[in-house]
Amino acid sequence: MECYKGKKAIGELYNFEGFSFNQINKKDSVIIELKKKRKTGICPVCNKTRRKVIETRIRKIRDENYSKEKCFIMLKTYRIICKGCYRGMEKLDLILPGEKFTNRFAEHIFSLCEKMPLKDVAEYSMINWRTAKRIDKKMLKEKFKDLKNINPKRIGIDEIAHEKGHKYLTIVRDLDGGVIWVGEKRKKETLDQFFKELGKRKSKKITVAVIDMWEPYISSIKDNTNAGIVFDKFHIAKKINEAVDKIRKKEFANADPEERKRMKHKRFLFLFRNKNLNNEKKDSLRNLLELNSTLYIAYILKEQVLDIFDEKKKDAAMQRLERWVENVQKIDMEEFKEVLNTMERYWYGIENYFRHRVTNGASEGYNNKINIIKRRAYGFKDIEYFKLKILQSCS
Numbered sequence: 001m002e003c004y005k006g007k008k009a010i011g012e013l014y015n016f017e018g019f020s021f022n023q024i025n026k027k028d029s030v031i032i033e034l035k036k037k038r039k040t041g042i043c044p045v046c047n048k049t050r051r052k053v054i055e056t057r058i059r060k061i062r063d064e065n066y067s068k069e070k071c072f073i074m075l076k077t078y079r080i081i082c083k084g085c086y087r088g089m090e091k092l093d094l095i096l097p098g099e100k101f102t103n104r105f106a107e108h109i110f111s112l113c114e115k116m117p118l119k120d121v122a123e124y125s126m127i128n129w130r131t132a133k134r135i136d137k138k139m140l141k142e143k144f145k146d147l148k149n150i151n152p153k154r155i156g157i158d159e160i161a162h163e164k165g166h167k168y169l170t171i172v173r174d175l176d177g178g179v180i181w182v183g184e185k186r187k188k189e190t191l192d193q194f195f196k197e198l199g200k201r202k203s204k205k206i207t208v209a210v211i212d213m214w215e216p217y218i219s220s221i222k223d224n225t226n227a228g229i230v231f232d233k234f235h236i237a238k239k240i241n242e243a244v245d246k247i248r249k250k251e252f253a254n255a256d257p258e259e260r261k262r263m264k265h266k267r268f269l270f271l272f273r274n275k276n277l278n279n280e281k282k283d284s285l286r287n288l289l290e291l292n293s294t295l296y297i298a299y300i301l302k303e304q305v306l307d308i309f310d311e312k313k314k315d316a317a318m319q320r321l322e323r324w325v326e327n328v329q330k331i332d333m334e335e336f337k338e339v340l341n342t343m344e345r346y347w348y349g350i351e352n353y354f355r356h357r358v359t360n361g362a363s364e365g366y367n368n369k370i371n372i373i374k375r376r377a378y379g380f381k382d383i384e385y386f387k388l389k390i391l392q393s394c395s
Contacts, residue, residue: 016094019075029070032063036076041090043082050090055079061095062127063102070126073102101135110139114392117376133385140388144395147198150180154208154356155227157217158363159186160370162386169387170194170217171366175210175358179366179394182387191220200224210360213346231349232360233309239342240302241271243335247298259291270295274303294333301328301336314354321350366394 010032011021019034040049061073078090096106112121113136121136122129154175159168170190172181181197183190195203209227211217212235221227248270252263269277269285277285289296305324311317325343328336343350353359373389380386 014073018092019094026069029072030066031060032066032071032073034073034075041078041080043080043086044088044091045086046082047091048082050080050082052081052083053078054081057089059095059100061100061102062105064105064108065126096135096138099135099138106135106139109135133382137382137385137388140385140392144388144391147181147202150174150198151202152176152180152198152206154210154358155180155206156210156358156360156363157191157221158212158360158367159214160367162374162380162383169383169390171363171370171390173360173363173366173394175208175362177395179391182390184383184387186214186216188216188220191217192224195220195224208352208356208358210358212360213342213349228352228356229349230352230356230358231346233353234359234361236343236350237306237309239339240305243333243339244270244298244302246335247333248295251292251295255292262291263288270299273306297331298333298336301331301333309353311354314351317354318351369393 010024014021014032014034016034018037020037022033022035025031025033039053040051041053042048043050055078057077057079059075059077061075063071063073065071073094077092079088080090081087094102094104096103099106101109109121109125109127109132112124113132116124118129118132118136122132125132152174156173156175158171158173160171161167162169168186170183170186171179172183172191172194174180181194183193203224204226206225206227208230209221209225210230210232211221213231218229221229245267248263248267252260255263266284266288269281269288272281274282274285285299289299301324305321308317308320308324311320325340328340370390370393373393374380374386380389
């Protein structure tokens with residue numbers, strides 16, 4: 001075994017509190033030997049120095065790689081007695097509690113896991129991928145252990161499928177920040193748990209909650225907060241587009257061969273906002289609508305109501321929306337009557353949109369991030385770990 005006497009630079013690198021650098025040895029891996037400075041140990045419960053040492057152990061602790069080689073630290077540790085307080089191993093700030101790693105090695109792994117898949121982190125750091133996951137998960141749990149420092153005033157609530165078979169996660173986002181909480185399933189009890197962890201006082205201070213028209217979420221918000229419930233305009237637009245698409249499919253099925261040929265592969269022309277189409281696509285859409293009066297009326301109704309949601313003044317918007325509802329009631333279109341029934345049931349949330357002018361649009365961006373996390377790991381069997389990774393990337 002080669003033996004290298006401590007150099008000044010190496011000594012500074014391994015100058016941990018309570019220890020001094022002794023020597024460096026190298027064979028299959030690099031081993032840094034440290035010398036203990038004191039004959040006492042620190043109690044991890046009361047943080048007081050205790051002289052009663054009942055056992056001395058030599059520990060081998062993994063540290064950051066040394067010159068692209070595995071590096072371990074050898075040091076002497078004490079098993080102590082703190083009367084009426086503690087009996088066990090002394091507190092060592094350089095070691096991650098309950099692990100055989102230095103804190104700085106754990107921090108390094110944690111940093112890598114934020115940017116790389118576990119397999120790559122393990123290969124680069126020369127550890128098992130399960131070990132890399134354990135370190136990452138442990139540090140994530142410490143970082144996101146509670147909602148103590150979270151004080152949301154406006155929240156957005158959405159769900160995302162994490163597995164096939166209608167298995168969902170509930171995502172709660174601070175509209176003025178990022179994701180603050182992730183829960184399993186999308187039940188009332190799921191969101192109730194968020195408000196329970198947040199606390200009654202903080203929950204009552206929430207002024208706005210943006211959601212889709214999902215009754216379990218609505219019920220939980222009403223039970224736990226005084227927030228104004230806002231229904232995201234994008235979900236309302238989605239329902240209107242669905243109605244137009246149903247009409248398009250019906251008209252396509254009843255069309256003659258020539259008209260059907262012209263309508264084929266034109267679905268998105270009907271669903272896009274007219275202002276977002278280029279001149280060529282506008283001309284193509286105009287030609288289609290001239291051939292079919294039913295589709296023309298459905299498209300005009302869709303454009304009218306979506307234009308209303310761009311209205312800046314609340315009173316003007318509500319007056320226009322009421323007139324739009326009256327016009328739809330006069331037209332015999334079953335698909336739009338379903339939309340009216342939905343709007344009538346959730347009218348209060350639509351009115352709140354014009355009052356607060358907030359949407360859950362940013363949640364779609366976070367959902368894309370979440371799907372990237374899932375794909376990078378080829379899925380997560382450990383749901384708790386997945387939830388923590390979401391908080392890390394989206395908080």
